[in-house]
Amino acid sequence: MRSCFVAVATLVFSLSLSLGAVAQPQPPDHPLVGRFAGAEVVAAKDTDFDALTVPLGPAYRDENKVMRFKASEEVEGKVTWRLYRVPKGKSVLQVYRNHERALKQRGFEPLFSCTGNRGCGFFFRQTLKLGALREYAGVSNEESYRFLAARAAHDKGQTYVLLAVYEHSFDLIRDLYGRTLVDLRVVDVAPLKDEITTVAKPTGKGGKEATAPVTEPLPFTSQDLATSIAKEGRAAVNQIYFETDSAVIKPESRPALEAIAQLLRDNPGLKVLLVGHTDNRGGLQYNMDLSNRRATAVRDALVKHYGIAPARLGAAGVGFLAPVATNTTPEGRAKNRRVELVEWPPDVK
Structure with missing residues (x-):
């Protein structure tokens, strides 16, 4: 019980820091996605290169009790993550439909969408690990949260979007309690940059250095x-x-x-x-x-x-x-x- 309390307290403290930073300059939105009017970023992370699993079907727990998606695709590239707090009085459906329409207008095609535990599977939120809140996401109505995976092709390649919209009900975090949150993950697909350097090692007599093999030019x-x-x-x-x-x-x-x-x-x-x-x-x-x-x-x-x-x-x-x-x-x-x-x-x- 004590460890559980410590985990929750740590979560509250870290989120309080994030919420306190709202008054600071907001991290930029992804240029292809944007945010709901009046929404504020409460947590953010940008990664130059990482992998992200894109759900293409409901979640389930297999015979080994491992949580999985029935279908999924792994993509790699630059990952942009934002957790938005939407202004009071805005419903999950209202926010979701606005994002859905905006993505369609910007050339995104839906890959998979679902609503609540019935449509997404009982283990979907845990498998997806919703935002900074993870298993403490506190979705107040487990049948009202909504998810959309979409993809757009453009002259620079492909961009994937994972959109989750839900109402928060973890009452220890008063600034989020009862508010609609948007967990937005965007992957701009790109190859990994070659950042490995090879240090030559001395070999043979006289300490001569051996150089790394060079790939033959095309x-x-x-x-x-x-x-x-x-x-x-x-x-x-x-x-x-x-x-x-x-x-x-x-x-x-x-x-x-x-x-x-x-x-x-x-x-x-x-x-x-x-x-x-x-x-x-x-x-x-x-x-x-x-x-x-x-x-x-x-x-x-x-x-x-x-x-x-x-x-x-x-x-x-x-x-x-x-x-x-x-x-x-x-x-x-x-x-x-x-x-x-x-x-x-x-x-x-």
Whole structure:
């Protein structure tokens, strides 16, 4: 009981500090989302790069008593979190509908929405960990809180929004008691910046320093890919590497993925079909499946780590049905193992 009291007291103290800071300059809103008129930020956090789980279905507790969402997607990028306190007299539904309409007007498409425990699942609030209040969120009416997950594609990539609106009833925090709160999480999908530095270590006699291995430069640029597609309708990329007999992309593939992503950013009207090709080691059906899984892995990487809209990418595999070199030599097989970017008409789904 004492530990519970300490936890609650700590929570009250930390939130009092947040609430006391309301008079200070307010943290900026996310430019694509904004806030309800008159709402004040009571807690905020910005992270340059992090992962966020986007609920795509109700929550439940599995056979191991672990709380999960029935469906979800994990996205990575810059995360903006705000907890807003709405002016008195504004209902959960009123605030939610305003945000819902504003998001739609700004190009967001809904991915999942739910209301209360019946629609969201009894464990939804705990699994989502609503704002700074977490399990002490104190939703006064467990059937009235509302949640929306939405996504927008734009020229800089993709943005995901997680919106939760609820009434607070934890009466130890008087400044929040009975007020409608908005828990808003926004992820601007972006790749992780390379911030690792390698310190050379002395090796051999004389204390000579060994330098870190350097990634070979790509033999092409994103502009070269664009030129190839414009002239031939396709562009071949041999510099995406996979684990043997696997669709797991190796880290050294990053420069090629970045070039493809840059191509798509520079040409916002371009759609491409990613076509996987293999050598002829193994059976036809095996290689058809492997090439399809590899093309799908490339598509997923471009969506998840580089913010490319899924609607602009397709994936297919043709195994070893379209070689560009002989499969009787290692050099020829290496040329045949590739991913091609095939121009995809914008009006074709």
